[in-house]
Amino acid sequence: MTFANLxxxxxxxxxxxxxxxxxxxxxxxxCLSFLQLLFTMAIDYWDPPFTFGEAIVAAMGGMSVFDxxxxxxxxxxxxxxxxxMLVAYIPLSYPYRDLMGYGREVLVASGNRxxxxxxxxxxxxxxxxxxxxxLVVACAIVSLLWGGELSLLVPDGFLECAGLGSELAGPxxxxxxxxxxxxxxxxxxxxxxxxxxxxxxxxAFASTSVVLLASAYLFHPLLPGEYLMIARLDLSIPNGMSxxxxxxxxxxxxxxxxxxxxxxxxxMDCIDKELSI
Amino acid sequence: xxxxxxVTDPGTGVASGDACSGCAVEVSGLSKRLRGVSVLDDVSLCxxxxxxxxxxxxxxxxxxxLMRAIAGLIRPNAGRVTIDxxxxxxxxxxxxxxxxxxxGPAFLADRSGRDNLRLLASxxxxxxEDDCLVALRDVGLDPDDRRPYRKYSLGMKQRLGIAGxxxxxxxxxxxxxxxxxxxxxxxEMLKRLVRREQRRGATIVLACHAADILRxxxxxxxxxxxxxxxxxxELRQP
Numbered sequence: 001m002t003f004a005n006l007x008x009x010x011x012x013x014x015x016x017x018x019x020x021x022x023x024x025x026x027x028x029x030x031c032l033s034f035l036q037l038l039f040t041m042a043i044d045y046w047d048p049p050f051t052f053g054e055a056i057v058a059a060m061g062g063m064s065v066f067d068x069x070x071x072x073x074x075x076x077x078x079x080x081x082x083x084x085m086l087v088a089y090i091p092l093s094y095p096y097r098d099l100m101g102y103g104r105e106v107l108v109a110s111g112n113r114x115x116x117x118x119x120x121x122x123x124x125x126x127x128x129x130x131x132x133x134x135l136v137v138a139c140a141i142v143s144l145l146w147g148g149e150l151s152l153l154v155p156d157g158f159l160e161c162a163g164l165g166s167e168l169a170g171p172x173x174x175x176x177x178x179x180x181x182x183x184x185x186x187x188x189x190x191x192x193x194x195x196x197x198x199x200x201x202x203x204a205f206a207s208t209s210v211v212l213l214a215s216a217y218l219f220h221p222l223l224p225g226e227y228l229m230i231a232r233l234d235l236s237i238p239n240g241m242s243x244x245x246x247x248x249x250x251x252x253x254x255x256x257x258x259x260x261x262x263x264x265x266x267x268m269d270c271i272d273k274e275l276s277i
Numbered sequence: 278x279x280x281x282x283x284v285t286d287p288g289t290g291v292a293s294g295d296a297c298s299g300c301a302v303e304v305s306g307l308s309k310r311l312r313g314v315s316v317l318d319d320v321s322l323c324x325x326x327x328x329x330x331x332x333x334x335x336x337x338x339x340x341x342x343l344m345r346a347i348a349g350l351i352r353p354n355a356g357r358v359t360i361d362x363x364x365x366x367x368x369x370x371x372x373x374x375x376x377x378x379x380x381g382p383a384f385l386a387d388r389s390g391r392d393n394l395r396l397l398a399s400x401x402x403x404x405x406e407d408d409c410l411v412a413l414r415d416v417g418l419d420p421d422d423r424r425p426y427r428k429y430s431l432g433m434k435q436r437l438g439i440a441g442x443x444x445x446x447x448x449x450x451x452x453x454x455x456x457x458x459x460x461x462x463x464x465e466m467l468k469r470l471v472r473r474e475q476r477r478g479a480t481i482v483l484a485c486h487a488a489d490i491l492r493x494x495x496x497x498x499x500x501x502x503x504x505x506x507x508x509x510x511e512l513r514q515p
Contacts, residue, residue, distance in 0.1 A: 002400060002401065005399050005400050005401075005402070006400065008399070009396060009399065009400065012396075013385060013396075016387065100383075101383040101384075102383050102384055102385050102393075104350070104377075104379075104383060105377060105383060105384075105397060105441065106397070106400055107371075108348055108349065108350070108371050108372075108375060108377055109397060109400040109401050110400055110401075111369075111370065111371050111373060111401075112370060112371075113370050266370075267352060267366075268352075269311070269345075269350065269351040269352055270345075270350040270351070271311065271345075271350075271351065
């Protein structure tokens with residue numbers, strides 16, 4: 001009964017405290033997709049209507065693999081990173097701030113550290129999924145505004161036009177990506193949650209940003225961001241990341257974060273790490 | 278003799294001849310270091326069921342840290358805390374029946390006082406709506422006041438904190454500086470409520486700068502300095 005009450009309390013208060021960030025993400029995701037499609041149109045390679053899949057590529061395409069040996073400068077994927085950082089930012093501070101405030105009362109009242117921790121993990125998972133859903137809906141709205149259809153099939157040539165440098169011929173079926181993307185986002189957010197206990201939310205968020213940036217600069221299967229960029233997947237490049245592997249990796253990251261974070265929390269001093277003693 | 282100072286063994290903080298069997302709250306040789314700094318050093322004390330023990334000491338002496346340890350919020354580096362014979366961090370994670378007023382009240386900023394208590398009550402299900410209303414009236418707050426917590430004055434916030442600590446009628450009450458921000462009426466209110474809880478049989482750990490209040494309400498007082506017990510005064514029997 002206590003766990004259900006904890007979850008109910010977190011859902012109610014956590015969403016209430018993050019509604020501004022959620023709204024920002026919805027608007028930001030839509031704007032990003034819209035602007036990227038405008039860019040594609042502006043260079044006169046692709047004209048509307050844009051399908052749902054094309055809108056998703058515009059928002060979540062990321063960047064093609066960077067080769068530091070070539071004399072091409074690293075083009076920072078600002079839009080992609082900003083969008084994912086927004087998603088990571090939504091659930092960032094509530095669990096930690098809650099623990100330093102009202103949540104401390106709730107924790108002691110609940111009498112069980114694992115219940116409190118698992119409730120927070122569930123909250124982060126739901127909020128991360130909500131963030132992904134909002135991004136997808138924003139892309140769908142952008143597509144509809146451009147008069148496109150709600151198809152997740154992206155025609156051949158679009159990835160090139162979007163500056164993502166695909167080496168495989170289309171069409172590209174984004175359905176597996178749309179399933180794995182939220183799994184990996186949840187995993188990254190749970191990892192961030194676990195880190196926030198040890199480091200505080202600021203450093204945890206910085207760590208998430210570093211991981212995303214490293215994923216853009218490098219090309220390695222252990223970097224979670226690789227699975228969040230359409231341009232890095234095996235559907236668009238020959239040696240791309242496997243979405244099946246990505247799904248398994250996401251589950252491993254999520255499970256490890258929940259377990260290790262829970263073990264740490266069960267032994268942790270509930271003292272604000274971002275203030276001196 | 279009431280008011281006589283018994284100088285205790287500074288290593289244990291307990292007067293010779295004291296018996297700690299059956300303590301509701303027992304702290305034995307508790308030490309804690311945070312970021313390399315010793316915040317509690319070999320602290321020992323004992324509170325029988327229904328007893329009120331006072332903690333006196335300057336700012337930064339370790340009173341709040343000791344309260345955190347009793348509440349199960351910090352893990353000792355050495356020693357232990359037992360609640361009714363059960364050791365924290367080993368047998369139980371937190372005291373099973375506790376009402377906490379620690380480091381200032383912490384409530385949801387956008388909710389009214391009544392909603393805050395209602396939400397807190399929903400976690401354990403020990404208090405109902407009437408208990409919340411009674412608690413608010415007891416501390417001098419209007420249950421029908423719909424203002425959010427963030428619009429409360431400091432004194433009102435403190436009163437709500439006291440209500441939050443008492444409304445479930447817990448067995449253990451760690452109260453850290455409960456008189457903060459209270460006016461004279463508020464202090465009298467607090468004294469009245471503490472005496473009521475004493476009659477109910479609650480075990481109270483009271484940290485307070487006001488020595489007169491400590492002496493008035495406590496059965497014994499421990500003095501803390503630099504994380505160590507350096508004095509113990511028995512005032513009266515429970």
